[in-house]
Amino acid sequence: MSNEIEVDQLVTSQLEAVGQRYTNNRRRLISILLLSSKPLTITQILEIDPSLAQSSAYRNLTALEEAGSVVRIVTSDDHAHYELAEEILEHHHHIICSPCGEILDFHLSESVERTLEASLKKVADQLGFTLDTHRLDLIGTCTSCRGNA
Amino acid sequence: MSNEIEVDQLVTSQLEAVGQRYTNNRRRLISILLLSSKPLTITQILEIDPSLAQSSAYRNLTALEEAGSVVRIVTSDDHAHYELAEEILEHHHHIICSPCGEILDFHLSESVERTLEASLKKVADQLGFTLDTHRLDLIGTCTSCRGNA
DNA sequence: TTTAAAATAAGAATGATTCTCATTATTGCA
DNA sequence: TGCAATAATGAGAATCATTCTTATTTTAAA
Numbered sequence: 001m002s003n004e005i006e007v008d009q010l011v012t013s014q015l016e017a018v019g020q021r022y023t024n025n026r027r028r029l030i031s032i033l034l035l036s037s038k039p040l041t042i043t044q045i046l047e048i049d050p051s052l053a054q055s056s057a058y059r060n061l062t063a064l065e066e067a068g069s070v071v072r073i074v075t076s077d078d079h080a081h082y083e084l085a086e087e088i089l090e091h092h093h094h095i096i097c098s099p100c101g102e103i104l105d106f107h108l109s110e111s112v113e114r115t116l117e118a119s120l121k122k123v124a125d126q127l128g129f130t131l132d133t134h135r136l137d138l139i140g141t142c143t144s145c146r147g148n149a
Numbered sequence: 150m151s152n153e154i155e156v157d158q159l160v161t162s163q164l165e166a167v168g169q170r171y172t173n174n175r176r177r178l179i180s181i182l183l184l185s186s187k188p189l190t191i192t193q194i195l196e197i198d199p200s201l202a203q204s205s206a207y208r209n210l211t212a213l214e215e216a217g218s219v220v221r222i223v224t225s226d227d228h229a230h231y232e233l234a235e236e237i238l239e240h241h242h243h244i245i246c247s248p249c250g251e252i253l254d255f256h257l258s259e260s261v262e263r264t265l266e267a268s269l270k271k272v273a274d275q276l277g278f279t280l281d282t283h284r285l286d287l288i289g290t291c292t293s294c295r296g297n298a
Numbered sequence: 299t300t301t302a303a304a305a306t307a308a309g310a311a312t313g314a315t316t317c318t319c320a321t322t323a324t325t326g327c328a
Numbered sequence: 329t330g331c332a333a334t335a336a337t338g339a340g341a342a343t344c345a346t347t348c349t350t351a352t353t354t355t356a357a358a
Contacts, residue, residue, distance in 0.1 A: 021324080023336065042314085053338045058315060060336090074225050078314070095278055104276060112268045119261045120287055127253060128292040129244055137284040138269055143277040170355075172305065191345085202307045207346065209305090227345070 001088050007034060010088065014067040025052065026060050030069065030084070039073050039081035039094070039103045075137075077101035086133075093135075097142035108136075150237050156183060159237065163216040174201065175209050179218065179233070188222050188230035188243070188252045224286075226250035235282075242284075246291035257285075 001007055011030055012022045032048050033040065042061070046052055061082050064070035069088065073081040075096055081103050083089065091113070092105045108116070117134075124131040150156055160179055161171045181197050182189065191210070195201055210231050213219035218237065222230040224245055230252050232238065240262070241254045257265070266283070273280040 019335095021335070023323090025337075055316080055339070056337055059317095059338095062316090063336095072225065074223055076221065076223050080314085095273065095276060097278070098281065106272050106276065108268055108272075112264060115261060115264060119257055123255050123257075124244065124287055124289060127244060127255065129246070129287065129289040130295060131287055131289040132247065133288050135284075135286045135288060137286075138273055138278065138280055139282050139284060140273060140278040140280040146279060168304095170304070172355090174306075204308070204347080205306055208307095208348095211347090212305095229345085 004031065004034060007084075007088055011064070011067070011069045014069050014087075015063070018063075018067045020063050020067060023060075025056055026064060028052065029057065029060055029064065033070065033082065033084050034088075036083075038105060039083035041079035041081050043079060045082070073103060075101065075103070093137065095138040095140065097145055098139055099141055099145040099148075102142060106138075153180065153183060156233075156237055160213070160216070160218045163218050163236075164212070167212075167216045169212050169216060172209075174205055175213060177201065178206065178209055178213065182219065182231065182233050183237075185232075187254060188232035190226075190228035190230050192228060194231070222252065224250065224252070242286065244287040244289065246294055247288055248290055248294040248297075251291060255287075 001010070007030065008022070008027070011026075015022050015026070028049055029045065029052075032045055040048075042054065042057055045057060046054060061070055061072070065072050065082075069085055070082055071085050073083065073094065075081070076098065079101070083105075086092070089105075090107070092107050095104050095106055096102070116136075120134050121131065150159070156179065157171070157176070160175075164171050164175070177198055178194065178201075181194055189197075191203065191206055194206060195203060210219055210221070214221050214231075218234055219231055220234050222232065222243065224230070225247065228250070232254075235241070238254075239256070241256050244253050244255055245251070265285075269283050270280065
């Protein structure tokens with residue numbers, strides 16, 4: 001799903017399902033996230049498009065999150081990061097640089113992913129949990145932060 | 150490492166290594182976390198021992214985190230959770246109930262854990278990251294929250 | 299003991315996020 | 329097309345977890 005038109009159709013129906021409209025501001029947010037290769041903070045989003053109002057950006061990202069189009073990523077960093085949901089981007093994981101807070105996406109091989117999911121399902125069952133998703137983060141230091149050490 | 154004396158010795162040396170003392174307040178925090186079967190928020194910690202000052206609890210948990218004795222767990226929940234570091238508790242993962250924010254620990258089988266770690270190491274190398282740790286969270290709904298739905 | 303350095307605790311300050319509310323845009327309907 | 333009724337917007341205020349400040353107390357070592 002790299003095509004903006006397809007994405008727009010999906011987001012439209014996701015928003016509709018929760019009684020929300022796909023407005024211009026929301027389109028701009030989706031478009032910014034689609035063009036980015038990595039999760040962005042609100043600050044970064046507002047730098048990319050300074051015409052967006054901060055309060056509206058927060059509100060709209062929350063609406064898009066409730067619709068299931070956007071995911072909010074919380075780390076030890078002060079700022080939350082936002083990216084398109086897996087229904088749009090594909091299932092993936094995050095590698096986080098703890099010095100600078102930068103987040104990159106990565107994929108695990110199909111087979112490792114399947115093994116993992118089977119184990120996780122078993123654990124959730126034993127604990128009586130209904131599973132929505134899992135989250136796998138690598139925490140370390142990126143090349144450029146290592147250089148500055 | 151379930152023995153409080155052993156834990157105290159380890160924490161003492163961990164604090165010492167970063168030039169910090171193992172004071173009474175810090176002992177109380179470690180003891181509270183040792184007695185808890187799950188990660189606690191500051192609020193919960195202060196409820197367990199109301200004689201602790203909030204500002205000191207924050208400062209001391211940060212000191213203990215810098216020493217590597219305590220880990221701060223950040224989720225979508227408003228409050229961070231704290232638990233003893235893996236050097237004390239053993240490597241494990243978290244299952245998070247998104248409605249109520251509760252966090253429980255779980256373990257993965259040795260073999261799954263090894264498979265996973267090998268893959269993660271490879272990914273980090275490819276991206277030029279130095280890895281500190283990984284974090285695997287399950288997100289879902291616990292039995293009692295499901296009951297209230 | 300004395301003293302210098304570290305820890306404590308109370309409250310103030312910070313800052314990301316959320317809320318409020320007056321204004322503007324959009325939708326459905328006559 | 330025109331008109332409510334409803335939803336979205338944006339500016340700034342409010343919230344609240346966390347961090348900072350500072351005066352006081354505790355600790356460790358000589």
